[in-house]
Amino acid sequence: MTNGDPSVVVRDLVKRFGDFVAVDHISLEAQRGEIFGFLGPNGAGKSTTIRMLCGLLHPTSGHATVAGIDVAREPEKVRQQIGYMSQKFSLYNDLRVIENLRFFGGMYKVSSSALPERIRWALDMAGLTDRESAITGTLATGWKQRLALGCAVLHRPPILFLDEPTSGVDPISRRQFWELIHRMAGEGVTVFVTTHYMDEAEYCNRLVLIYRGQIVASGSPTELKQRAMKGELLLVECEPLGPALETLKSAPGVMDAAVFGDALHLVVPEASEAVHTLNSYLSERGIRVKKIETIRPSLEDVFVSLTTTHAQSAPDRRPQ
Amino acid sequence: MNWRRLAAMAHKELIQIFRDPRSLLVVVAMPILLMFAYGYGISFDIKHVPICVLDRDASQQSQDLLKHFQASEYFRVVKVANNYRELNAAIDAGRCQLAVVIPWDFSRKLAAGGKVEVQAIVDASDNNTANVSMSYSEAVIRGYSQQVQLEWLQRHGLAGASTASAPIRVDARTWFNENLESSAGIVPGVVVMVMAVVGTFLTSLTIAREWERGTMEQLISTPVTSMEVMLGKLAPYFVIGMLDTTLCAVLGVLWFDVPFRGRWSVFFLSSTLFLIVVLSLGYFFSVVGKSQMAANQMAMLATFLPTFLLSGFIFPIDQMPVPVQVISWVLPARYFMTIIRSVFLKGTSLAQLQTNLLALGVFAALLALLATRAFHKRLD
Numbered sequence: 054m055t056n057g058d059p060s061v062v063v064r065d066l067v068k069r070f071g072d073f074v075a076v077d078h079i080s081l082e083a084q085r086g087e088i089f090g091f092l093g094p095n096g097a098g099k100s101t102t103i104r105m106l107c108g109l110l111h112p113t114s115g116h117a118t119v120a121g122i123d124v125a126r127e128p129e130k131v132r133q134q135i136g137y138m139s140q141k142f143s144l145y146n147d148l149r150v151i152e153n154l155r156f157f158g159g160m161y162k163v164s165s166s167a168l169p170e171r172i173r174w175a176l177d178m179a180g181l182t183d184r185e186s187a188i189t190g191t192l193a194t195g196w197k198q199r200l201a202l203g204c205a206v207l208h209r210p211p212i213l214f215l216d217e218p219t220s221g222v223d224p225i226s227r228r229q230f231w232e233l234i235h236r237m238a239g240e241g242v243t244v245f246v247t248t249h250y251m252d253e254a255e256y257c258n259r260l261v262l263i264y265r266g267q268i269v270a271s272g273s274p275t276e277l278k279q280r281a282m283k284g285e286l287l288l289v290e291c292e293p294l295g296p297a298l299e300t301l302k303s304a305p306g307v308m309d310a311a312v313f314g315d316a317l318h319l320v321v322p323e324a325s326e327a328v329h330t331l332n333s334y335l336s337e338r339g340i341r342v343k344k345i346e347t348i349r350p351s352l353e354d355v356f357v358s359l360t361t362t363h364a365q366s367a368p369d370r371r372p373q
Numbered sequence: 374m375n376w377r378r379l380a381a382m383a384h385k386e387l388i389q390i391f392r393d394p395r396s397l398l399v400v401v402a403m404p405i406l407l408m409f410a411y412g413y414g415i416s417f418d419i420k421h422v423p424i425c426v427l428d429r430d431a432s433q434q435s436q437d438l439l440k441h442f443q444a445s446e447y448f449r450v451v452k453v454a455n456n457y458r459e460l461n462a463a464i465d466a467g468r469c470q471l472a473v474v475i476p477w478d479f480s481r482k483l484a485a486g487g488k489v490e491v492q493a494i495v496d497a498s499d500n501n502t503a504n505v506s507m508s509y510s511e512a513v514i515r516g517y518s519q520q521v522q523l524e525w526l527q528r529h530g531l532a533g534a535s536t537a538s539a540p541i542r543v544d545a546r547t548w549f550n551e552n553l554e555s556s557a558g559i560v561p562g563v564v565v566m567v568m569a570v571v572g573t574f575l576t577s578l579t580i581a582r583e584w585e586r587g588t589m590e591q592l593i594s595t596p597v598t599s600m601e602v603m604l605g606k607l608a609p610y611f612v613i614g615m616l617d618t619t620l621c622a623v624l625g626v627l628w629f630d631v632p633f634r635g636r637w638s639v640f641f642l643s644s645t646l647f648l649i650v651v652l653s654l655g656y657f658f659s660v661v662g663k664s665q666m667a668a669n670q671m672a673m674l675a676t677f678l679p680t681f682l683l684s685g686f687i688f689p690i691d692q693m694p695v696p697v698q699v700i701s702w703v704l705p706a707r708y709f710m711t712i713i714r715s716v717f718l719k720g721t722s723l724a725q726l727q728t729n730l731l732a733l734g735v736f737a738a739l740l741a742l743l744a745t746r747a748f749h750k751r752l753d
Contacts, residue, residue, distance in 0.1 A: 070753075107594050109752045128750075129596055137594035143587045147392050148385065159381020160595035201591075 058121040058134075060084060061106065061212060061243060066115035068101050075101040077266035078115070083245065083259070085211075088238045090257030091247040092356065098266040099247040100140055103214050106245070107137045120212055133161070136205035140216040140247075142197050144204060146190030150181055153189055153204055161208035168207075175203030178233060195226025202233060206242075213237065215246040219253065231256045251353040260352075262359055269363045274352060281355045284308050285324040289317040289331070290344040297340045304334055311357055316344075318354060374604075378597050382605025386579070390609060399574055404567045404617045405624070411563040412629050415687065419505045425452040425469040427460050432480035438491070441517050442473060447509040460494070470496045471506045483521065557632070560625040561717040562686040565710050567621050568644070569651050569676040572614050576655030577672035579606045580748060581665045593750040603745060607652050614648045615641075625717070634720030639712070643726075646733045647709040651676065653740035660747040680706040705736040 061083040068076040076098040083089040091099040104110040106119055108128025117124045120134035144153045154175055158168045176182045179199035184192070189200065198218055206213065215234070219227045231253065238244050238258075246257065254260055254274060261271040270281050291297045298317060301310045306327055309320040321327040324347040335342050350358075390396045424442065428435050442448050451469050454460040463469050474492040482489045493510050497503035583589040592602070622640065625631045655672050662668030680686065683697065684706040690698055701707045708729040715721035723730075 104752060109590065109593060109750075111751065111753060129598065132594060132596040135594075137591070139587075139590040139594070141587045141590070143589075143591035145385070145389070145588055146586070147389055152385070152388060156381055156385045157595065159377055159384075160592070160597050162375060162377055162596070165377075204591075 058211065060118075060121065061089075061245065062118045063102075063106070064116045066102065066105060066117055067113045068098075068105060068110060069113045074266050076105070076112075079263075079266075079268055081261055081268070081271070083243050085243055086238050086241045087259055088234060088244045088246065088257045090254050090260045091245065091263060092249070092251070092254045092260055092352070093247075093263035094249060094360075097263040099263055100216050102263070103137075103216050103245060103247060107135060107214055108132060133208070134210055134212060136202075136208070136210040136213045138198075138201050138205050138213075138215045138218050140220070142194075142201060144189055144197070144201055146188070148189055149186050150176070150189055150192070150200060151185040153200065154185075154207065157204040158207050163208050171207050171209075175200075175207060179203045180229075195222045195229070198222055198226070198230060199233065202230070206237065211242060213242055213244045215244065217247050217249070219248065219250065227253070251351060251356065254352050262356060264360045264363055267363075269359045270355075277355050278350050278352065281359050282320065282350050284320045284322050286348050286350045286354055287319040287321055287324055287327060287331070288313075288344070288346050288348045289319060289335075289342070290315070291317070291335060291340050291342045293340070296338075297335065300335070300338050300340065301331070304331065306330065309358060309361065313353075318348075320358065374598070374600060378601045379605045379608075382597065382601060383608040386606050387609045390575075390613070396575060396578070399571060400613050400617070403571055403574075404621050407567050407570070408560075408563050408621055408624050411566065412560055412625075415559050419502055419509075420447055421449045422447060422471060422502065422506045422509070423451040423469040424448045424506075425454055425460055425463045425472040426450055427454040427457065427472065427474045429477040430475050430479040434480040434483055435475045438475065438479075438514070438517050439473070441513050442510070445509070445513055447506070448513075464494065464496050467496070470499075470502060471510060473510065486525065557718060558714065559686075560629045560631045561713045562684075562710060564618060564621045564625065565647070565684065565706055565713055566677075566680055566686065568614060568618055568647055568709075569680045569706055570673075571617055572610065572648055572651030573655035573658070573672040573676045574669065575610050575613070576607060576652050577658045577662065577668040578665050579610075579656060580659035581662055581668040584663050585665055590752065593752075597750075599748045599750055600745060602750075603656060603748060607656060610652055611648055614652065615644065618644050618648070631717055633717055635716030636720075636723070639723055639726065640716050643709060643712045643716070643730060643733060646730070646737045647705065649737040650705045650709075650733070650740050653737070653744040656744045657740070657747050660744075676706075679704050683707065684710040686710060705733055705740075708732045708736075 061081075063079060063081045066076055066079045067074070079098075079102060081089075091102065093099050101110065105112050106117055106124060108124050108131050112125055119131045122130045122134065124131050145156070148156065151172065154172045155168070158171065163171055173182075176185055179196065179202070181187075181192075181196060181200060181203075184196075189197065192200065202215070202218065219230050222230065227250075234244055234246065235256070248254060257274065259271065259273055260277055262269045262277070270277055272280060289297070289301075294312065294315070294317065298310055298312060301307050301317065301319060306321055307319055308322070311318050319327075319331070328345050328347075332342055332345060390400065426439050426442065428439060439450070443450050448471070452459070452463045454463065454472075457474075460472050460474070464472055472494040474494070476490065476492070479489055479491070491514060493507065495503045495507055580589075583592060622633070626633050654675065655668075658671040658675070659668045662671050682688065683690070683693075683701045683704050685701075690701050690707065693701070712726050712729050712733070715726060
């Protein structure tokens with residue numbers, strides 16, 4: 054469904070607001086049909102990066118081409134090649150569904166002959182076929198987000214930028230939304246998506262982990278899990294949790310310890326060996342162990358592991 | 374410039390105006406409201422001043438004089454007092470603004486051919502009305518005394534004297550507003566006020582609303598140019614502004630009986646220029662203000678007050694202190710006010726208005742340029 058060059062190439066992109074460095078020398082490359090995930094906590098610089106790639110913010114330094122066009126030099130040309138969904142819902146709440154679609158169809162110069170078909174397609178995709186005359190503000194969040202996606206792709210852009218498209222959306226709608234994203238990627242659209250939901254990151258072909266404006270890791274979800282975790286992961290259920298965490302942090306052979314829900318996750322060099330030593334180590338210190346087992350790391354573990362090592366090695370970028 | 378994007382922009386804006394009760398109220402109700410509020414509310418004409426009379430003579434002559442007061446459209450006799458106490462009470466209560474007291478020896482002195490004095494007591498708490506009603510009452514009495522003199526001369530066989538009695542008379546003719554009614558000056562001025570207020574008020578919301586509601590980010594991510602945004606947003610307001618202007622002019626002519634002596638072409642040409650001025654200004658404030666509240670207040674401050682005070686709407690510019698006059702030169706409304714009044718009342722030709730039109734055109738060009746430069750499709 055695409056036309057034009059779907060690639061995105063970013064070299065040493067920097068954005069400063071005053072003396073706060075929001076994006077700190079980011080470089081990346083995305084290919085046609087890739088779902089490219091930006092993962093990171095709030096304020097890590099995900100939205101700022103996407104906004105620069107859409108030409109909404111001017112980079113302080115560095116270089117970015119989107120669809121083969123220099124973003125800083127020709128932002129208007131880039132805009133015809135991309136679809137963008139901002140973090141906050143930003144269609145017109147006082148317009149009807151169909152009026153929003155017609156408006157954005159007009160903004161993207163979709164030809165009048167093609168527009169009715171594109172609008173029908175968007176309505177069908179968003180599941181809004183029988184609600185086209187509803188006032189947009191009255192729709193539930195999940196529907197709004199799919200309508201926003203529909204508006205952003207009316208002109209069949211080869212590249213799509215989605216900034217936290219599923220925040221505040223219920224789990225079923227989130228799943229439906231990701232199915233849509235996959236369908237579009239299957240048709241050759243390059244999709245850039247930011248999220249702080251770790252489970253969503255698993256849907257991406259390629260991930261970039263951003264922390265404090267810098268890329269701390271990148272690769273496919275599987276690659277990241279294998280490469281980033283030096284050692285193996287243990288789940289420990291015990292009581293009391295607080296003292297156990299304190300004790301384990303200084304226990305021999307434990308590389309990292311963190312609370313996950315009502316249990317602890319430990320990183321150790323070799324799992325089967327550690328299970329025995331830790332069991333007795335904890336019992337000796339009066340901690341009742343309910344369960345210790347080896348688990349496969351989730352992206353959340355990877356993320357915690359990477360950001361803690363990064364935070365220790367890199368100086369704070371916030372002036373204080 | 375792409376017509377399709379421009380049309381989509383204008384269409385969207387139009388839908389939003391008609392779906393927003395507040396905007397609709399400003400578009401439809403405000404012009405009519407302002408027209409009637411100013412058309413009726415601002416009047417410098419003093420007519421039917423309520424007066425109280427005390428006739429202590431009760432003769433045929435004294436009644437004759439009071440009939441002159443009654444017959445005048447400037448006075449309305451609301452109270453015939455029987456003594457000074459009643460008269461004082463009527464003035465204190467504000468029931469009348471002027472009291473006329475005829476002395477007990479009025480007819481006797483008249484008959485003797487002597488000088489008679491009539492007392493007038495005026496409530497001067499509103500000094501303007503007091504001054505005017507004093508001079509009106511003097512005029513009434515002067516008229517009566519001329520009549521008495523004439524009768525006296527005729528009775529004494531000097532009939533020919535009537536023509537010679539007043540050798541020199543000032544015969545004043547008022548042009549353009551023959552009846553000296555203030556509504557004739559006010560109503561064309563209201564057209565200017567309505568355009569200034571409606572034009573800037575509505576457009577001051579356009580850009581600020583997009584920022585405030587968060588829709589701007591999506592809008593500027595599309596290939597629409599800032600010129601298309603501006604023209605697309607202003608086009609509906611231009612049409613609405615023109616309709617409102619015409620509505621006010623028609624109301625002025627049909628309802629307030631203000632003459633329309635000029636050409637409609639001059640009217641529409643100058644209105645177009647002035648609309649460009651106010652729409653550009655409102656749009657500029659909307660970009661700079663970023664919030665609807667701030668933009669709105671800027672617009673009101675920059676248009677309503679100066680137009681009301683400095684355009685010559687109410688206070689004549691040539692009677693202002695020189696520094697204030699100089700300030701009024703940079704006020705586009707001043708030139709438009711002159712043009713509109715001339716078009717309504719004088720029917721001045723295009724050629725005679727060219728200086729004012731030129732000034733208005735320069736302002737229109739400058740402000741339109743300012744507006745196009747103001748908006749950037751950037752978040753930073």
